[in-house]
Amino acid sequence: MSENATNTETESDDAIDRGEVFDLIIIGSGSGNSIPEYFDDWKIAIVERGVYGGTCLNVGCIPSKMFVLPADKAVDAQTSAKLNIDTQFNGADFAALRDRVFGRIDSISEGGRDYRANGSPNITLFEGTARFTGDKVFEVAMNDGTDLVTISASKVLIAAGARPVTPPIPGLVETGFHTSDTIMRLDALPDRLGIIGGGFIAVEMGHVFSGLGSKVTLMNRSEGVLRGFDHEISERFAEVFGERVDLRYGHVPTQVSRLDDGSIEIIVGGESVIVDELLVATGREPNSDLLEVRAGGLTCHDRGTIDVDDTMATNVEGVWAIGDIANNYQLKHLANAEAKVAFWNIAHSDQEPRRQSYKAVPSAVFSNPQVAHVGLTEQQAIDQGIPHKVGKRDYAGTAYGWALVDETSFAKVIVNTETGLIIGAHIIGPQAATLIQPIIQAMELDTPAATIAHDVFYIHPALTEVVENAILEAL
């Protein structure tokens, strides 16, 4: 055991059953599973209630992007006439695609589980649902129905993530619906798919299913889709995406019911929408309630995320929290970064703690068109009274954009005119998630916009010239 880990037996309260005592308990096997090797001599418990490996691996980022790629190819095949080639999309073997994706993923999850259950001598895997019963004490309701197990530790890492919200729409629960947890496991492509929501999951899955051949109707509460994004981006996204998907805005569905022929009727904005399958993607709520974190003395924000500082420490000494249960971004690259910070600080309490930066947290929406963002929107810059200049470049204004025959994609960069630093960037179009990377670097490292525009090469005629030119326009 690391010299920094303390034995809880010394601090145990005789009145409380602390059960088996560990050096470290980790709740959740998603980002919580990335345990550095300097923990090899710690006695560790991992508690996982679901499929091993968490959201990103099993039902999130990875399978969804393995579906997005074939959908992108299908859309390309249907839109190639502008490139003077004659290609067709003749349909998808959805069951084979599903089996390929999950054949890969399920075995990785099983391998990860087996490694922790049988191949890691210092680790005990508890497969069940943990809840706090006291300070760093948990009761675990085992999935196999055996007795409740009590465990405790001197240090705890909470990485218990979030789960899909079920909106209170009359008839929804009785009718039955899919979430992102189940929609990718359908047996066949539905002829008609309804999607309630208009955020990341709605537009990514809307692209997947419409691209592969379903008729998709997306019903969003707000006026438009991707409303948290820069206005120009969300408006352009809706224009382009709306050519493939029936977008209904500004209403919460008021009734969902199952019809005699097995189809599903959704009443939205006073109109009837009839579909074969329904996906609900109206946000994800932190699992802090399942964990009964308040019984462990932890404080939470209104939305249920656990209060943490930038060292990932909670208000209770010896308890850290990371990922979707601790931040409102709900992004895997952030959960991974927070895990690194938390694990380091847990094992090195005698050193100055490492801190997570939130200066330039980027995100990308892997729909079609693709969208990427980092930093402030133009409206946020205005609202915050920051003196700024916006630079914008259409893909069509660069050589590679001509090759793509692109008419809808652009990059937008916002520079603080007092500091010369980039404060926001927004890209819509092919490879947006990759193109934004130099700007993430510049923002995180405080590299002036002029420096990254003038002092480095951008390969000609690559799409990165879009970013170079957008920055130049903002100087």
Ligand SMILES: Cc1cc2nc3c(=O)[nH]c(=O)nc-3n(C[C@H](O)[C@H](O)[C@H](O)COP(=O)(O)OP(=O)(O)OC[C@H]3O[C@@H](n4cnc5c(N)ncnc54)[C@H](O)[C@@H]3O)c2cc1C
């Ligand atoms: C469809 C979809 C696509 C996504 N795509 C992207 C993407 O492209 N890029 C990106 O950055 N992010 C994406 N995300 C978000 C990303 O998946 C999450 O931000 C990330 O996985 C969160 O990791 P985590 O470790 O905090 O939680 P999780 O990976 O959710 O792990 C939490 C684990 O804790 C377990 N658990 C919960 N409560 C308890 C309890 N009481 N006892 C025991 N175990 C418990 C859960 O079963 C779960 O396995 C996507 C999410 C979804 C749903």
Ligand SMILES: NC(=O)c1ccc[n+]([C@@H]2O[C@H](COP(=O)([O-])OP(=O)(O)OC[C@H]3O[C@@H](n4cnc5c(N)ncnc54)[C@H](O)[C@@H]3O)[C@@H](O)[C@H]2O)c1
């Ligand atoms: N590419 C990625 O990084 C990626 C992909 C998927 C998910 N995620 C993460 O997962 C999180 C959850 O995704 P999400 O799409 O479920 O949530 P979201 O917060 O992105 O979007 C929720 C949407 O549901 C709408 N909504 C809420 N209640 C509604 C109702 N009753 N009727 C109709 N519409 C309603 C909202 O207007 C909003 O458009 C995201 O915040 C994101 O961080 C990330």
